[in-house]
Structures are given as C-alpha cells and as structure tokens.
Amino acid sequence: MKLFDLSHPIRSGMPVYPGDPQVRFESALTTADNGVEVTELHLGTHTGTHLDAPSHAAPGGQTVDQLDFTLLQGPAVILQLATAATAEQLVRLEDLAHIPDQLPSIVCLATGWDQHFHSPLRERHPYIEVDLAELFWQRGARTLGVDTLSPDPTVHHDSTFEVHQFWLSRGGIIVENLRNLTALPDRVQMSMLPLPLEGLDGSPVRAVAWTP
Template structure:
C-alpha cells in the first residue's frame, strides 16, 4: 500500500517564535568538518518548542510524563474539525459552534482543530489566536478521545501579560490523562476524504512535561 504523507510540523530554527516566557531556541555549531572531521550542533530549546505535545505533567500535579505515554495513542485516525470561519483574534470557540462536527467521534481518534492560524506563525499576532472553551475538552473526553491537536499556540487563551497561565482547557483535558498537540501547521493539505491517520511521536525525555514532535498525516495515495 502506498501512503501519501503530509508534514504538519513547523521547522525548528534559532530564534523561532515561542510561548511567552519559554526558553529561547538556539542552534549552534559544536564541531566542524575542517577542525574535527564531523559536524555536530548544540541545541538549546524548551520542551514546548515548535510543534510539540503537552503531557499531563505539564500542568497537572503528578500527571504522566512524556516517557510514560502510550505511543499507540499518538498514532491513530485523524478527525479534522474545520473552524476556519470562526477563527478571529482572541475569539472563544464554543461547544455549540462545533458540536455538529463532533457527532461521529470514534474512541481513540485524534481530533485536530483547523483554524489556519498557523499562517501567522512567527508574527506578533500569532499570540492573539482563537481559543477553545473547556466544554469542548469535556465533550471529547466523553467520546473516548484522549488526544487533541490545534494549529495555534494553545487551545487556551494566550495572555503574555498575565503573571501565571490560565488554562481551563488544559486542566480538563490533561487532568483526565489526555495529551494536547500544539502548533500544528499545513492542515489545509489533509485529504479528509481518504480516511487520514496522524502520527505525532515525542522524544523519550525521562520525567519531562512535553516534547517537540514530528507530526505527520498520512492517507492512501
């Protein structure tokens, strides 16, 4: 069987946009062919850099860490929810506005919300993204969905001026053992008519709260 792959991942580069307050991203040569015979680079980045996943321990005390996640949950049928017509700066997207697209959920599916806000990645207004009411998280969990993805910085509102994060969607979804994939991109390239699947596997960081992923959608060619 031939598969078509769609890359849903932002490139990792020095100085790339990050969540306010997260570690800056730096990629620097550590060795060179001329001096050392091999090329090696040094990386500095946070666990929530670029396209990444949040493990429950990101915001839940005693929540599961990345290395304790069942990888089988992170490869599965992709259920795409199109909310591009609702995507406005700082707008809360309510359950009633997406309920019709959540009627045929399959337990174990990975639900991904498409806003197309990823086109603004790297720009200041990327932070003013639409966000999702926590009731949507409750609806997903009730349907047996434990992995959700967004093409924004977060499913919750991002307030760069707040002293601490207010994360009601995270609290509900991660609090139930769910996983959140953030900063997806290129969702418009997914062919929903071909029963796509998604893979978003993390690095096996021991005891950590998140990890960059290489998110890929796949369907039959």
C-alpha cells in the same frame, strides 16, 4: 499514499510561547577542526510543534517517556470551523462545521491560525471553550491537537489554563503548533511521536498525516 507534514521547522530565533526559552543552535564540532559536524541545541521542551504530557499541568501526571504511543498514532478526526477564525475567538460547538458522535483517540481543531506563526498575531489565536473540550473527551478523544500556541488563550489569560487542566489531569495529551490542518480531509491517519525524554513534561514532535 499522500503524506502531509504537520510540524513547523525548528530553527534558531523561531517564535516561542511567551516566557519559554529561546531557541539557539551553536556549533560544537566542525568537519574542519574535528572531522565531523555536531550542533549544540538550546531549546525548551515546548518548542515548535510539540506535545504536552500530563505532567505539564498535573502534578504527578505521566511524563513524556511514560506516554501510551497508541494515543499518538492512528486514526484522527480533523474538525474544521464553519467560518474563518478571528483573533482571540472562543471556539464553541456551534462554530464547528461538523463533529462526529464518536471520536477516535486523536482529534485536531483546524483554525488556520498556523499561517500567523511567524507574526505577532500568533499570540491572539482562537482558543477552545472548556465545555467543547469536555465534549471531545466524552466522545472518545484522548489526544487534542491544535494549530495554535495553545488550546487556552495566550493573551489576557488568567493563569487557570482551563483546557490544559481538564485534559491533562485526566491523562490526556495536548499537541500544539500543528500546521497544515486546514489542508487535511476530515479523517486521516496521523503520527505525532516525541523524543524519549525521561521524566520531562513535553517534547517537540514530528507530526505527519496521511491518507490511503
């Protein structure tokens, strides 16, 4: 079995979505003074590779601790682009190399934009046309994964967050800032489990994929 690590490491000063809390690690206890090491973490619920629970954009939607784990682990389809992604590209159906008629609960769009996570280009990522998101949903997907900051545009967005609104208002889950999706085959097993953060809107996840 081959395992693929799909999560960006979380570290102090790492990139975050514009306006989100900055990430800081501070020593709370040390072995020299206290006999043990303990670190205090300062970060937002949407730090690094993370999931958006429905409550992130849908008032009254499920929170992280209420999510159905069967939507976050199991068979996944990885959709590759037919050609290399470009900055601020609107990804439509015709841009995909292939899409099955029936999708499992987990579908991930691989753009390769994770290579820009540590550069200013991360905010000029490709994003998904809402009609394409609707097609994913119609074909059975309930967890949408992307290797970008968001399935909606980050630069020049109009605050409507169309894909977020469509997906999360129906009880779906969005996983953002995945990495290494372009290295995966079309079908894998995947796990993207959050911390059990009671009543909260999102959580970092340790995302992994594997093949038999």
